[in-house]
Amino acid sequence: MIVGVRSRGSKIRSAAFGYANLVPYVFFALFPFYYMIVTSLKNDAELYNLKAVPFLIQTGVITDHYRYLFFKTDFLTWMKNSLIISVTATSISLVIAILAGYSLARLRFPGVGSFGTAVFITYLVPPTLLFLPLSQVVVWLGISDTIWALVVTYPTFLVPFSTWLLMGYFRTIPREVEECALVDGASRMQTLTRIVLPMAIPGIVCVTLFGFTLTWNEFTYALTFVSQTANKTAVVGVTADLIRGDIYYWGSLMAGAVVASLPIVIVYVWFLDYYVSGLTAGAVKG
Amino acid sequence: MAVGQRVLEATGRARPGRLTRVREWWEHEPVFGYGLIVPALVLIVGLVAYPFGMAIYFSLSDYWVGSPGSFIGLQNYRDILGNEIFRQTVYNSFVFTAIAVVLKCVLGVWLAMLLFRPFRFKRLIRGAVLLPWVIPTALSVLAWKWMFDSLYSVVNWTAIHLGIISPPGPNWLGMASYAMAAVIAVNVWRGLPFFAIIVLAGLVSIPREYYEAAEVDGAGSWGRFRHVTLPLLKPVLAVVILFSTIFTFSDFNIVQVLTSGGPVNTTHLFATFAYQMGLSGGNLGQGAAISLFLFPMLAVIVFVQLRYIRKE
Numbered sequence: 001m002i003v004g005v006r007s008r009g010s011k012i013r014s015a016a017f018g019y020a021n022l023v024p025y026v027f028f029a030l031f032p033f034y035y036m037i038v039t040s041l042k043n044d045a046e047l048y049n050l051k052a053v054p055f056l057i058q059t060g061v062i063t064d065h066y067r068y069l070f071f072k073t074d075f076l077t078w079m080k081n082s083l084i085i086s087v088t089a090t091s092i093s094l095v096i097a098i099l100a101g102y103s104l105a106r107l108r109f110p111g112v113g114s115f116g117t118a119v120f121i122t123y124l125v126p127p128t129l130l131f132l133p134l135s136q137v138v139v140w141l142g143i144s145d146t147i148w149a150l151v152v153t154y155p156t157f158l159v160p161f162s163t164w165l166l167m168g169y170f171r172t173i174p175r176e177v178e179e180c181a182l183v184d185g186a187s188r189m190q191t192l193t194r195i196v197l198p199m200a201i202p203g204i205v206c207v208t209l210f211g212f213t214l215t216w217n218e219f220t221y222a223l224t225f226v227s228q229t230a231n232k233t234a235v236v237g238v239t240a241d242l243i244r245g246d247i248y249y250w251g252s253l254m255a256g257a258v259v260a261s262l263p264i265v266i267v268y269v270w271f272l273d274y275y276v277s278g279l280t281a282g283a284v285k286g
Numbered sequence: 287m288a289v290g291q292r293v294l295e296a297t298g299r300a301r302p303g304r305l306t307r308v309r310e311w312w313e314h315e316p317v318f319g320y321g322l323i324v325p326a327l328v329l330i331v332g333l334v335a336y337p338f339g340m341a342i343y344f345s346l347s348d349y350w351v352g353s354p355g356s357f358i359g360l361q362n363y364r365d366i367l368g369n370e371i372f373r374q375t376v377y378n379s380f381v382f383t384a385i386a387v388v389l390k391c392v393l394g395v396w397l398a399m400l401l402f403r404p405f406r407f408k409r410l411i412r413g414a415v416l417l418p419w420v421i422p423t424a425l426s427v428l429a430w431k432w433m434f435d436s437l438y439s440v441v442n443w444t445a446i447h448l449g450i451i452s453p454p455g456p457n458w459l460g461m462a463s464y465a466m467a468a469v470i471a472v473n474v475w476r477g478l479p480f481f482a483i484i485v486l487a488g489l490v491s492i493p494r495e496y497y498e499a500a501e502v503d504g505a506g507s508w509g510r511f512r513h514v515t516l517p518l519l520k521p522v523l524a525v526v527i528l529f530s531t532i533f534t535f536s537d538f539n540i541v542q543v544l545t546s547g548g549p550v551n552t553t554h555l556f557a558t559f560a561y562q563m564g565l566s567g568g569n570l571g572q573g574a575a576i577s578l579f580l581f582p583m584l585a586v587i588v589f590v591q592l593r594y595i596r597k598e
Contacts, residue, residue: 018403032429054440100326109316126536128557132564132574133340156333188318217422219539235422257425268420272413280487
């Protein structure tokens with residue numbers, strides 16, 4: 001794999017070794033999703049038959065669980081809520097983060113270093129540290145038990161993260177470009193919106209994708225701040241409200257998990273490379 | 287803003303002139319710089335710093351949901367430290383974090399090295415490996431809950447048919463040590479891609495000449511790993527381990543969905559116990575005190591991160 005003259009045999013052996021190790025990993029990573037889909041398409045009789053093979057669908061594919069989900073539950077409302085919350089919270093955070101990220105990465109003013117550090121520390125604060133007091137803050141703001149409780153609180157983790165990521169992207173843009181624009185008479189705001197932003201598009205796409213993913217997937221705040229069924233997000237609705245009494249109806253639960261994951265899967269498949277680069281930049285840069 | 291106000295008052299001229307002056311003032315680098323961070327600052331102060339202060343105040347008062355209490359000093363902390371479940375939670379958190387982070391680290395480096403080799407379908411396999419990290423955790427954990435079902439567990443079914451265990455197999459989520467193993471397994475499943483992808487980026491950045499030099503010096507593959515790969519990965523590994531420790535230690539989703547802290551509190555972590563105490567139980571004071579125990583751990587990690595890692 002590294003250098004030197006290798007025989008054909010050792011190359012093949014090395015490749016076989018690589019695949020032999022990777023295949024179990026890929027299996028481990030993907031099996032729960034496969035099982036989710038299989039379960040959602042199986043009828044209850046087979047699902048709860050101890051003699052059946054759980055990996056396969058032997059008595060025919062059915063769509064009853066999906067139909068139940070769409071027509072007998074609030075699932076579509078949850079999906080709509082999730083979409084509104086994700087899009088709004090991500091957009092607000094993006095604007096705030098672009099302004100702050102540009103300022104902290106590019107401008108010189110007293111205290112810029114400490115502000116950068118403050119953003120970094122906030123980035124590391126886990127949501128589970130603050131959910132109790134925040135649950136009271138949303139009560140005082142009068143938005144408790146509505147989707148706005150989440151729109152307002154999600155930027156608390158999105159803005160630090162996005163600012164941090166964008167600072168890295170802004171730093172890679174050559175200073176001369178901005179200086180030229182300023183000399184040519186552009187205002188600072190024009191320089192930011194017309195010169196810098198177009199050059200930072202990859203960073204902005206990345207932040208948008210992560211923002212959408214993190215807000216769509218969020219569980220702690222969504223579970224804590226909203227208790228009315230009609231105002232829940234898809235993730236919390238499926239996890240908490242599809243269980244009737246103490247009984248788990250696994251067919252419809254897994255159908256819900258499949259459909260609620262779908263938007264993320266589609267975005268992910270489309271923009272895989274951005275996810276990889278964003279993940280790397282977010283953790284390693286700085 | 288104060289300077290702007292004064293400029294406006296001092297000039298007192300007709301509107302166009304004033305506007306120009308405000309514009310000029312806005313063009314000053316420090317003014318513009320501070321201006322742009324105001325929204326972020328308001329957010330961080332109002333919805334992170336202030337709630338953090340509130341958490342401290344809650345923890346020092348007998349605050350219940352719906353009834354603001356009075357200041358009671360350290361009573362909540364005394365109560366918690368005397369609470370059997372809390373001591374179990376501390377123990378659980380350390381066991382969970384230590385085992386999960388070590389597993390993710392070792393397997394993550396191993397996986398990254400496998401992904402680093404040239405092979406076919408690279409993009410596809412990379413995409414598949416990262417998938418558990420991208421899908422909503424609460425939903426994928428739901429699938430795991432079904433896979434660990436007491437009666438229809440596919441894990442047990444497979445193990446029984448392979449002859450590894452005898453029927454009926456363990457009740458994964460109903461027995462203390464099995465439940466902890468299950469929670470750790472799911473955390474590793476979800477966190478491994480994060481390690482692997484970042485370590486992979488670290489591997490890519492290692493210059494190949496080092497390996498050539500090591501090979502010339504007669505180093506075998508283990509020697510190359512031990513003396514070239516590992517030392518050069520150290521900064522990347524340090525960052526990933528710190529990040530992962532924070533997020534594993536403060537985990538909520540996996541335990542809440544998979545076991546809700548059970549059986550008999552043997553998988554409770556700080557976050558899930560704080561949730562149970564503060565929201566399900568309504569005792570916000572003690573709940574806040576429990577979640578604040580996350581803070582010392584966080585502070586140490588932030589300190590190490592700022593002090594050593596960002597310097598490098």
